[in-house]
Amino acid sequence: xxxxxxxxxxPKNHKIVIEVPASIHENQMMEVILLFKETPKNSRADKLxxxxxxxxxxxxxxxxxxxxxxxADVDGEKW
Numbered sequence: 001x002x003x004x005x006x007x008x009x010x011p012k013n014h015k016i017v018i019e020v021p022a023s024i025h026e027n028q029m030m031e032v033i034l035l036f037k038e039t040p041k042n043s044r045a046d047k048l049x050x051x052x053x054x055x056x057x058x059x060x061x062x063x064x065x066x067x068x069x070x071x072a073d074v075d076g077e078k079w
Contacts, residue, residue: 002024004021006018006019018032
């Protein structure tokens with residue numbers, strides 16, 4: 001199996017052309033998978049909403065607790 005990666009922007013007509021290398025034989029079967037990245041939300045309101053949502057995210061909270069535990073001994077030392 002050969003894996004090829006091509007990054008494309010979606011044009012106005014929503015048609016994308018895939019360039020196939022010359023080493024691939026004509027009529028050879030291919031599997032095409034389209035993966036879309038979500039458009040990042042960068043507005044201040046979106047960022048605040050994400051911060052508020054993180055207060056209830058169990059994985060995020062457990063990561064914070066682990067980091068806090070890692071530094072608990074150091075926090076007790078005088079610098």
